[in-house]
Amino acid sequence: MRTQANPRAAIDAPVLMSVQRGVKRFGGLCAVDNVSFDVREGEAVGLIGPNGAGKSTTFNLITGVDGLTSGDVFYKGARITGTPLHRRSAMGMARTFQIVRLFGGLTVLENVMLGFHPALVDGFLASLLRMRRVAADERRCAARAMELLQFVGLAQRAHDLVAHLPHGQQRLIEIARALASEPGILLLDEPAAGLNDEETAALGRMLRQLNDDGLTILIVEHDIGFIMNLCHRIVVLDHGAKIAEGDAATVQSDPKVIEAYLGVRGAHAQH
Numbered sequence: 001m002r003t004q005a006n007p008r009a010a011i012d013a014p015v016l017m018s019v020q021r022g023v024k025r026f027g028g029l030c031a032v033d034n035v036s037f038d039v040r041e042g043e044a045v046g047l048i049g050p051n052g053a054g055k056s057t058t059f060n061l062i063t064g065v066d067g068l069t070s071g072d073v074f075y076k077g078a079r080i081t082g083t084p085l086h087r088r089s090a091m092g093m094a095r096t097f098q099i100v101r102l103f104g105g106l107t108v109l110e111n112v113m114l115g116f117h118p119a120l121v122d123g124f125l126a127s128l129l130r131m132r133r134v135a136a137d138e139r140r141c142a143a144r145a146m147e148l149l150q151f152v153g154l155a156q157r158a159h160d161l162v163a164h165l166p167h168g169q170q171r172l173i174e175i176a177r178a179l180a181s182e183p184g185i186l187l188l189d190e191p192a193a194g195l196n197d198e199e200t201a202a203l204g205r206m207l208r209q210l211n212d213d214g215l216t217i218l219i220v221e222h223d224i225g226f227i228m229n230l231c232h233r234i235v236v237l238d239h240g241a242k243i244a245e246g247d248a249a250t251v252q253s254d255p256k257v258i259e260a261y262l263g264v265r266g267a268h269a270q271h
């Protein structure tokens with residue numbers, strides 16, 4: 001359980017990202033039902049709940065994949081409710097995907113370099129087509145990308161094709177690519193999915209270090225132990241609604257959370 005307080009994640013730290021009265025309806029189904037929560041600067045916040053609770057939909061509203069039926073999303077004090085996905089990433093909201101999305105035909109290093117600012121990436125892609133002529137900006141990107149690969153423990157695979165790497169390593173490359181944009185918030189959609197125990201533990205240590213260094217993290221994850229270890233605060237959804245919010249000890253002992261995971265809907269309790 002996360003006990004050591006990150007001073008940057010103090011309760012009075014400024015709000016970085018906020019969902020306010022978020023509602024998402026799909027026809028007659030209310031997938032997200034009046035959900036509000038904040039993520040403060042320096043915090044690691046987890047979003048959990050049984051299957052179908054509305055976690056992915058909420059994540060999609062935050063990243064801009066889906067539009068809200070009503071309610072708002074704010075980032076750095078700006079209302080971004082209708083801001084398109086690519087603008088949100090340019091504003092500093094970096095995300096990873098439930099299913100890893102990388103360019104299998106490019107090298108590990110090239111994939112990380114694609115995470116840099118779009119203007120540099122355009123130059124990078126253009127120079128790839130021009131027989132990979134390397135400009136000064138690109139050399140700087142490559143050096144930084146190598147640092148990020150060192151951080152995730154994959155520097156020795158920098159020049160291998162991504163398609164040749166196992167799933168766990170591809171997940172780390174995706175995180176390195178997200179970090180390349182120097183995000184204000186890292187949004188992680190089930191980062192431990194498909195990882196073995198050792199890989200999950202390594203990923204947890206890495207995210208913990210990033211957060212200790214000040215990076216704000218919002219994470220959707222089925223692995224409750226992973227969330228409890230990493231997160232200062234946990235938001236629990238059930239049937240689209242927020243049923244609890246607090247530190248690991250608070251949500252674990254909340255009767256509504258226990259019922260949602262272990263009660264009549266016990267078929268979902270594995271998650």
Ligand SMILES: Nc1ncnc2c1ncn2[C@@H]1O[C@H](COP(=O)(O)OP(=O)(O)OP(=O)(O)O)[C@@H](O)[C@H]1O
Pocket residue numbers: 026029030031049050051052053054055056057058
């Ligand atoms: N595009 C969509 N169209 C219709 N219904 C949807 C759509 N996306 C999600 N839903 C429904 O909204 C509800 C919430 O789904 P969501 O995927 O957000 O839950 P979740 O908590 O992420 O679930 P899981 O843990 O199984 O991934 C579910 O009943 C789901 O079937």
